[in-house]
Amino acid sequence: MKKAIATQSIQNYLKHIYELTEGGQPASTTDIARELNVKPASVTGMVQKLAAEKPALVGYQKHQGVTLTAAGKKAALEVIRHHRLLETWLVQTLGYSWDEVHEEAERLEHVISEDFESRIAAALGNPTRDPHGELIPTEDLKMPPDKSIPLSSLRPNQTGIIQRVNAQNADLLRHLDELGLVPKVCVEVVEYSSFDNNLTIKVGSKSLVLGSNITTKIFIKCG
Amino acid sequence: MKKAIATQSIQNYLKHIYELTEGGQPASTTDIARELNVKPASVTGMVQKLAAEKPALVGYQKHQGVTLTAAGKKAALEVIRHHRLLETWLVQTLGYSWDEVHEEAERLEHVISEDFESRIAAALGNPTRDPHGELIPTEDLKMPPDKSIPLSSLRPNQTGIIQRVNAQNADLLRHLDELGLVPKVCVEVVEYSSFDNNLTIKVGSKSLVLGSNITTKIFIKCG
DNA sequence: AAAATAATTTAGGATAGACTAAATTTTACG
DNA sequence: CGTAAAATTTAGTCTATCCTAAATTATTTT
Numbered sequence: 001m002k003k004a005i006a007t008q009s010i011q012n013y014l015k016h017i018y019e020l021t022e023g024g025q026p027a028s029t030t031d032i033a034r035e036l037n038v039k040p041a042s043v044t045g046m047v048q049k050l051a052a053e054k055p056a057l058v059g060y061q062k063h064q065g066v067t068l069t070a071a072g073k074k075a076a077l078e079v080i081r082h083h084r085l086l087e088t089w090l091v092q093t094l095g096y097s098w099d100e101v102h103e104e105a106e107r108l109e110h111v112i113s114e115d116f117e118s119r120i121a122a123a124l125g126n127p128t129r130d131p132h133g134e135l136i137p138t139e140d141l142k143m144p145p146d147k148s149i150p151l152s153s154l155r156p157n158q159t160g161i162i163q164r165v166n167a168q169n170a171d172l173l174r175h176l177d178e179l180g181l182v183p184k185v186c187v188e189v190v191e192y193s194s195f196d197n198n199l200t201i202k203v204g205s206k207s208l209v210l211g212s213n214i215t216t217k218i219f220i221k222c223g
Numbered sequence: 224m225k226k227a228i229a230t231q232s233i234q235n236y237l238k239h240i241y242e243l244t245e246g247g248q249p250a251s252t253t254d255i256a257r258e259l260n261v262k263p264a265s266v267t268g269m270v271q272k273l274a275a276e277k278p279a280l281v282g283y284q285k286h287q288g289v290t291l292t293a294a295g296k297k298a299a300l301e302v303i304r305h306h307r308l309l310e311t312w313l314v315q316t317l318g319y320s321w322d323e324v325h326e327e328a329e330r331l332e333h334v335i336s337e338d339f340e341s342r343i344a345a346a347l348g349n350p351t352r353d354p355h356g357e358l359i360p361t362e363d364l365k366m367p368p369d370k371s372i373p374l375s376s377l378r379p380n381q382t383g384i385i386q387r388v389n390a391q392n393a394d395l396l397r398h399l400d401e402l403g404l405v406p407k408v409c410v411e412v413v414e415y416s417s418f419d420n421n422l423t424i425k426v427g428s429k430s431l432v433l434g435s436n437i438t439t440k441i442f443i444k445c446g
Numbered sequence: 447a448a449a450a451t452a453a454t455t456t457a458g459g460a461t462a463g464a465c466t467a468a469a470t471t472t473t474a475c476g
Numbered sequence: 477c478g479t480a481a482a483a484t485t486t487a488g489t490c491t492a493t494c495c496t497a498a499a500t501t502a503t504t505t506t
């Protein structure tokens with residue numbers, strides 16, 4: 001009897017492969033390895049197993065990178081739904097702040113039942129976004145369309161409303177919170193430096209200069 | 224670099240050893256094996272590792288059974304506190320019924336943080352008993368004293384209030400629920416059969432005949 | 447007290463999932 | 477193009493945790 005891959009491994013691999021392939025490009029073993037804090041060689045081994053599952057969870061041709069199959073994508077969206085519902089729920093019912101939730105959700109996402117998932121979804125009124133503004137996959141595991149664009153793509157005189165902040169690092173999130181760069185807040189670009197891609201923006205009454213390490217993580221709905 | 228035992232293994236072993244040694248007697252490898260659904264030989268191996276930890280988590284002399292050290296007991300009570308708080312909280316905030324919670328709590332208990340633990344404890348008003356009436360270890364990891372006695376020890380004309388039901392099996396719990404044998408309910412013993420130890424009891428307006436498979440799991444505060 | 451039975455431990459093996467080092471393939475560039 | 481650099485894969489190792497089978501120790505029976 002061949003032993004199954006641990007579901008936690010599967011879920012972590014698929015979740016990160018999903019995020020890396022959102023742009024449409026296959027993910028390299030190196031990138032996956034960096035995300036998972038594992039060596040590239042380990043990724044090769046695991047990815048070969050994921051491709052050998054029935055049904056296959058990833059498409060994989062050596063040196064051509066890794067993509068998700070329909071089954072793999074579904075499994076990935078299931079974990080992401082768990083994660084984002086959990087974050088929402090930790091913030092709303094237990095008073096966590098948006099910078100504290102990630103770690104806790106990261107551990108819980110692998111162990112909760114579907115029953116638990118639907119109970120918290122219902123208790124929260126089937127939310128569509130998590131505390132960072134990220135879209136929550138629907139119950140039938142479709143990722144809703146996202147029309148937001150990175151703050152880094154705005155130019156002087158353009159304005160927008162912060163829709164989502166794509167970051168997990170607690171320190172960074174706390175920093176952004178202090179700057180007031182949280183979902184639903186209005187921002188206006190004042191100046192753009194083509195030299196270093198820094199943006200000078202106005203948030204409320206404050207002026208801020210932001211590097212691309214931040215502006216590429218904040219997504220805007222143009223207004 | 225010696226690799227640590229997985230915390231989930233540690234916790235599951237300690238939790239079950241705690242329960243088996245509550246009577247004061249050391250636990251045999253066979254009993255532990257049955258509880259954990261592993262073979263006795265595996266228990267021997269793991270118990271030797273637990274005894275070699277610094278500080279030691281179990282006391283262990285070959286052929287003499289296994290006991291918990293102070294450190295091991297503390298770790299066991301930590302998991303039990305997690306479990307019972309989780310059960311309480313699943314029932315009270317997500318509408319689980321008392322027969323559904325065990326499985327879910329069993330998986331969550333190993334992954335929640337201390338922060339999570341104290342948040343739910345506070346949200347619940349630091350409860351002292353879980354939905355089955357079992358005592359919840361205190362925050363400083365002491366198990367409160369329990370003065371309840373098994374229903375099986377009552378005799379005709381004696382009455383009591385159900386304090387706790389020591390069972391996890393969902394089907395059994397559902398059955399007990401249907402019979403009305405839940406904490407805080409009043410029972411009166413009508414008849415005792417020394418032949419098979421069956422008790423005939425009155426609960427509300429109903430009369431029931433209960434075997435020892437049930438009467439030894441229901442604990443009573445004499446009234 | 448010897449023999450039979452039960453419980454426990456030892457010894458040896460499997461598998462999952464990580465790692466390292468070496469071999470190979472792809473990509474970039476003079 | 478052809479070679480250097482980068483990325484990837486292969487091969488082999490390690491540890492945790494389980495397993496089975498055989499050996500040993502404890503307990504019970506006669």
